[in-house]
Amino acid sequence: MAIDFNEAFRVVLALMNNGVPVPEHFRSELPAIVSHWLHNPIKDPLILGNVEGEKWRRFLSAYGKLNHERFFILKKSAYLTRNGFKVDFTDFPFPPTSKKPKFKFIDLFSGIGGFRIALQSLGGKCVFSCENDPMAKETYFKNFGEYPFGDIRKFTGKGITDQELAEFIPDHDILSAGFPCQPFSKAGVSARNALEKENGFSCRDQGALFYDILRIAKIKRPKVLFLENVRNLERHDGGRTIQKIKNAIECDLGYSFYMEVIDASSVVPQKRERCYMVCFRNKRLKFSFPKINGAPKPLREILEPSPSASYTISKRLWVGHQNRTVRNLSRGVGFTAFKADLNKPANTLVSRYGKDGKECLVPQRGKKPRLLTPRECARLQGFPESFILPQFKLTAYKKFGNSVVVPLVRKIAFKITQKCF
Ligand SMILES: C[S@@+](CC[C@H](N)C(=O)[O-])C[C@H]1O[C@@H](n2cnc3c(N)ncnc32)[C@H](O)[C@@H]1O
Known part of the structure; x- marks a missing residue:
């Protein structure tokens, strides 16, 4: 028996809108909280905790019994929870793995989910996503059945204690993030210079978001950080920016740091040089990037x-x-x-x-x-x-x-x- 995702999502949201207390700070995050929960209904909903979790599980079981014909449909990609119901994701092109996941990851600055498609296809399960652009969130939802949370700083900002951060963001093995790149990209830097705006890390809106990643990593200690940014990150500010990133990861965090600039043109027909960073908690692990060197594609x-x-x-x-x-x-x-x-x-x-x-x-x-x-x-x-x-x-x-x-x-x-x- 499987519960149709869209119907479960709708009815839990309706239940919530009937006056369930959500902290002010997270009120706009209800679609993210509910859709994340439906990916893992054994666990309690993020932010809200176990009182809501129990209530939602009981409610969905009861609702399911009442609306048996319409609500329960048996489809392939469903999976079983402690309470005996499965959630059906077949309406989505990229459903979560129905097997025991090989690893768990979080998808920060998720955009439309490029990292997620890659990591899910290797048997990973996404346990948290965030993205603050509403249009990107809609696309992400249509493909994965999950609304990313919004601004990462709601989880990492000044008012949030380490303990709260540790509770709000689920444990994970890989932290993946293509963090916002405009403050480092060539075009971004010249536009900012022309407008006399700050760039790089001094750009309070975007460049500094690297430190939000760092704070999550410090508290959650995932096995791996997998980061992506523009090619210019390596050269920005005469190489000082990448050096700061490397120092922060190696010295503040105690992880290893591997970086390579790779061009994608032998994988897809596009010249796209990007800076990839892979960092391990276990510094003894030796890593080398895959060799990407075939003929350019037309x-x-x-x-x-x-x-x-x-x-x-x-x-x-x-x-x-x-x-x-x-x-x-x-x-x-x-x-x-x-x-x-x-x-x-x-x-x-x-x-x-x-x-x-x-x-x-x-x-x-x-x-x-x-x-x-x-x-x-x-x-x-x-x-x-x-x-x-x-x-x-x-x-x-x-x-x-x-x-x-x-x-x-x-x-x-x-x-x-x-x-x-
Ligand atoms: C370089 S893109 C990442 C794209 C993504 N890796 C993909 O494959 O689609 C950076 C993303 O970060 C988002 N972003 C910027 N500031 C943010 C913030 N404070 N919190 C969450 N997301 C943010 C932007 O909207 C943008 O989609």
Whole structure:
């Protein structure tokens, strides 16, 4: 017997809205609390604890008996809980593993779930996710049946004691995080310089979020930290930023620190150099990144056969791109617009791609070039075809531009799991 996830989610939320006390600080997090709980109904809901847990379990069992026909459906991906009910996740393309998990992980700054797809496919179970962009949360929910919690600082900020943090964030083996990169990325740094804003760690909004990761790691002591960031992290502030990260991980935390810049273009048809960091609690474990060195993949491999005409850029935009490219090339600064070579990998997909597509315009015979479609962007990042795309085009471009290359992360994670699990 299995409980349909969507119905269970709806009825528990309705029960909660009937006046169950949720601390003010977490009131907006109810969908996250309930959906996280449905992934592990043996345990008590995060934040709320065992009184609510017992109540929800009793309520769902009783509700199930009353609404037997509609509520219980037997499907494959369900799993059994202490109270004898299973939750059915077959409406979601990436259901949690129904077997005993090989390891548990948390998905911080989850975006649309690139790390999660990779780690789940290796037998991992996600026990906590957080992401503060509402559109990314919606996409994440549609794919995994879980609303990530919002701002990480609700769990790590000044008012939260170590004991509260330890209780709120479940124990886990791998902490995965592609932490916000704008303060370190080349484009981010020059835009911030132009606006005379802070960048790197002094950027209070985003750069400093590394210290939130550090605080979680200090208290929860997972076996592994698996982090990803832009290539420029290595060079930022003359190498001082990466040195600070390394020192914090090695000295404050007492973990080992391995880092490598890897280009994804032999795994997916996109030039994407990223900085990957793997850190072990057990310093005796020796780690080497997988060798990623095949032939670069051609962009044509992932193109849709007949995308809608709406992706073709206007004459005005194309002329504007060309004029600016000529001007910028003569000054040696600024952007240049590229018509892609279909036999080579695409340029790096960035979050602003949807604005005008200048990083990668697909040539078309007898027409102006076109933007990549959201599905093509998903493929450039190695997301499976079953991935449900963000609802709006601009959101899709932004989210895929920020996400990780799933199969590459999987290759690194595979090496990690060989070492540890
Ligand atoms: C580089 S992206 C990570 C993308 C993700 N790895 C993926 O595969 O889709 C960083 C994410 O952190 C989120 N973010 C920024 N500040 C945050 C905060 N304070 N708390 C939670 N998430 C935050 C952003 O919305 C963004 O989606």
